Amino acid sequence: MLTGFNNNIVYRDEVYHVQTENRGIENLEIVTLIYKKGAIVASKRNKYDEIMSDEDSEETIKQLMENQHKNMIKALIGGQLDV
Numbered sequence: 431m432l433t434g435f436n437n438n439i440v441y442r443d444e445v446y447h448v449q450t451e452n453r454g455i456e457n458l459e460i461v462t463l464i465y466k467k468g469a470i471v472a473s474k475r476n477k478y479d480e481i482m483s484d485e486d487s488e489e490t491i492k493q494l495m496e497n498q499h500k501n502m503i504k505a506l507i508g509g510q511l512d513v
Contacts, residue, residue, distance in 0.1 A: 450499035
């Protein structure tokens with residue numbers, strides 16, 4: 431099981447840490463947090479309990495995580511987040 435992604439992104443001369451993680455079988459949730467100087471400045475949570483019965487659920491979860499992580503980075507550098 432893939433546990434997460436981490437990237438440091440420079441935006442407007444500040445370093446932001448973008449972290450996406452799978453909360454696991456007990457929580458069935460993907461969480462992305464964006465940090466600036468150690469403080470959370472943005473977050474996104476998505477439940478995925480409806481896909482657990484799918485045959486390819488592990489690959490689907492991986493794709494959901496990748497997409498959420500990339501979309502939050504795009505929102506950050508696109509100025510769509512109030513950070």
